[in-house]
């Protein structure tokens with residue numbers, strides 16, 4: 001959608017955001033360079049697909065599905081238990097960039113999302 005006001009509008013549906021997150025975790029699950037962050041996650045990635053997708057739907061300007069389903073979340077606090085430095089942050093961002101590249105989103109929105117996710121990912125670091 002070219003005149004979309006929010007990234008969620010640009011995606012056009014919750015299903016499209018879920019698909020993005022599904023591809024994101026497929027990348028994490030298969031790219032050897034992302035093994036370190038894959039190993040931080042549980043064997044079954046389905047619950048995380050649901051959690052990250054519902055979170056991103058709200059974060060991108062859509063309905064707050066994560067809060068409806070799981071309650072409140074403070075993203076930096078949710079990552080305290082994990083060793084996340086620059087390398088792990090970059091692995092996460094790589095999966096997201098590759099997933100966005102496979103999405104229907106136009107270049108302008110892909111860049112806007114990556115620009116907004118970088119500070120979010122930095123907030124998840126535990127080495128600072």
Ligand code: HEM
Nearest residue numbers: 037040041042051052055078082084088089092120121124
């Ligand atoms: C910086 C790199 C990041 C790494 C390495 C990372 C890793 C993880 C891990 C290992 C978990 C727990 C998974 C499990 O329970 O199996 C998690 C949970 C989660 N992460 Fe991240 N994450 C990162 C960045 C982000 C960012 C930028 C966001 C949001 C845009 C995010 C959103 C979430 C959410 C919503 C949860 C679920 C929280 C809960 O319900 O407990 N993560 N992450």
